[in-house]
Amino acid sequence: MTTIDCRNLACPAPVITVKKALEEQTELRVLLDDGAPRENVTRFARNRGCQVSEERDGTGWALTIVSSGEPAQKAATTAVTGERVLLITSDRLGDGPEELGRLLMKNFIHTLLETSELPARMLFLNTGVFLTTEGSDALEALEKLGGMGVEILSCGLCLDFFKLKDKLRAGGTTNMLTIAESLLSAGQAIRL
Template identity: 75%
Template sequence: MNIIDCREMACPAPVISVKKALQEQNELRVLLDDGAPRENVARFARNRGMEVIEEREGTGWAVIIKGNNEATQSREVSASNGDQVLLITSDRLGDGPEELGRLLMKNFIHTLLETETSPQRIFFMNTGVFLSIEGSDVFEALEKLQGMGVEIFSCGLCLDFFNLKEKARVGGTTNMLTTADSLLNARQVIKL
């Protein structure tokens, strides 16, 4: 089993390194820092139908990934084809007064519960991650959307940057590779 060392790598480098390595081999032992790097790599592998074993190793983690390359590659290509994706990069909507922008964003997300069509995925990036944390004005609406089958993701790097990792309660954390793949394979991307 090959070992790749992804410690001290910034997002999305660990996931990209693992993706490249999995194109050549079915089993990997990946050395990772705790937090977003470990979570992102484990989720990346699980989302592609691979077995993931996480073991504490010193101050970091070893993530063992086992799977089938052909199944992984075909699942990756079809995972997000045809989706309608929302990309929310701010905690407010528009460029006007902050208070109005926050009210518009709150109303928009609450209105998603009433529309006939829901997006398949919502990605929160930059200050948009403030919407996905416990206590936000739209937290309960996001939980309801998730219960309706909408996949919700917050940028792990953004959560870390704003020291919000512990407050993230709805959806999952994601990395730039997964976000880019989803946006590029989506039928429609709506950026707010």
């Protein structure tokens, strides 16, 4: 049985690490910090039909995860006809402290790289354009998403307003007509 040390890893790294390992192995021992990392990995594994046993390991936990060896059943999803479009109107996710909101948005964008279903297009408006411009912690992930076929578009008016047009580093610019048409024709539009 392989042991994976996920201690001291920030969210969502422990779950992503375990997900990748379970794609190749049916039995794992995972070392985790107490709290959210243990809870998130346990929930992830159980939601995929794995058996999970936990034992205290010093200040953290050791989880033994055993899968059936068969691919996990996908969660039931509503059939989407048409493209999936993400509308990102802020450089933060949620309504809490700014620093936490920025960290959550960065983690969300990086985590998209690990999902099996990608959006066709990501539209960035208002302070969301800070994510696609020079100095953003999300640039590397956005460039990878673009390379995977996700269209990355930032509002030209917003870039002009914040004097960032010459600092755009991921994707291209767009206008409100294209944004409106994209949202109205989408099979699923998700606003963050």
